[in-house]
Amino acid sequence: MRYVRFLPANGLLLGITLLVNGSAFAGDFTVKAATVIEMKAVYGQVESRTIVPARARISGTITEVRVTEGQVVKKGDVVATVVDDKIALQLRAADAKIGALNSQMENAKTDLQRAQDLLAKGAATQSRVDAAQTQFDVITSQLAAAIAEKAVTQQSAKEGDTLAPADGRVLTVPVTAGSVIMAGETVARIASGQYYLRLSLPERHATEITEGAQVDIAERGIGVEGGFIKARQGRIAKVYPEIENGRVIADVEVADIGSFFVNERTLVSIPVAKRTVLGVPPQAVSTVHGIDYVTVDAADGPLGVAVVLGERYQDGGQPRVEVLTGLAEGDKVVLP
The missing domain is CATH 2.40.50.100 (RNA polymerase II/Efflux pump adaptor protein, barrel-sandwich hybrid domain)
Structure with a gap:
């Protein structure tokens, strides 16, 4: 059996002692500085790549x-469907014109055949045959033009479907x-394009926002007061080079953004800064009378040191709790 004194950070004796079994410690953890990314929750607005x-x-x-x-x-x-009443009238007029030209073409064809027969008998001149042929060709061309005009009108009628x-x-x-x-x-x-999120960030974050950075998207309908609940992940696809009214504009791509409305706003947690912290495993912290302590391997044995804790974070996939005061880099923390 041995006694361990719990001291605050300033070294003053608290007068609290714990009876500690020598076999209760599992090992040491060396305190090292780690870099963590600070996240900021901002609103992103759902946009469509193209609206046609x-x-x-x-x-x-x-x-x-x-x-x-x-x-x-x-x-x-x-x-x-759009309907123009004039199109029906134009179609009837085109049909009437085509019918008249068909009749004229039949007459011209008869005249041409008669002139050719008389020419064969020597009762007509070649000029008469040429004139009949010319008349037949003119009417044939007029008929083809009338049919083409009708096709244009018919196409206009089809274009009534938007x-x-x-x-x-x-x-x-x-x-x-x-x-x-x-x-x-x-x-x-x-809205024909893929949905994405557009962010508008304060200018002070301009140097920290980088393309390719991973961001977290909150559940739909969750506000800042409701806490951030991660629903999916995205990445910053583009950071616009122009600052507008003190704001940096960035676009976030999300593989499956869900059934959001266009222009709907949702919370997005983005990396905005980096800082160096000291942390220990959560199991290294014990709480006595509302004060947090960490056991340090001192020269004369394990010593309880009062600490002020910060946020939890991940270091290489392992959970850590930030220590704001009470420890220094290189201290050996005794794990229970």
């Missing part, structure tokens, strides 16, 4: 809207059925 508009290709009246906010669409899906330009989620639909819209106006906005 689905635009009307023709002017007219919207007869049907097929999507709503939040709906997931694929590239080429019909977002809305298509999704890319895969994504519909953010807004600023139109309703019955609205009059012009060609080029936006029918819906679609």
Whole structure:
């Protein structure tokens, strides 16, 4: 049996003694300085890499809207249908014109055949045959042009369907059925890119923010007052070189960000500084009457030293508790 005195950091005797069995100590731990990364919880805003508009290709009246906010669409899906009543009239006019030209072409073909027959009998001149051939060729070209014009009108009718330009989620639909819209106006906005988090940090952290650094993302809906609960991990993909209004802008990539809303804010814990600390294993600390003690291997045997503790951290995968005062680097701590 031996007695160990517990002394505060200033060396004054507390008058507290503990009866310690000599076999109660498992070994020594040498106090060494370690570098830890300080984390700061900030709000990050969910953004989409690209937001593309689905635009009307023709002017007219919207007869049907097929999507709503939040709906997931694929590239080429019909977002809305725009109808221009003039297109139907243009198609009927094109059909009538084609019919008239078909009749003229039949007459020109008959005249050409008659002129060729008379020329063979010697009752007509070559100039008459040439004139009939020219008339037939002109009407044939006019018919081809009328058919092409009808195809253009038919294509315009098909372009009444407003298509999704890319895969994504519909953010807004600023139109309703019955609205009059012009060609080029936006029918819906679609978030088509991968979601990421945009951070806005104070300028004092500019030198500590580096691309590739790992960050922690909190559970959705958790505020600062609720404590930080890690849900997933990401990395800083880009740090913008321009400081805006005293803020550093950085983007965080997350492999599976979940079902966040665009522009939703969530807590992100980011590394902002490094500091050197002294720490011991948590089991090396004992508490007596509300005061924390660490047993140090002194020249005359184990000695209890009062310490002030800080935060817990990991050193090489091992848990440590920071010691603010009471120990110096190189001290040998006796582990129970």
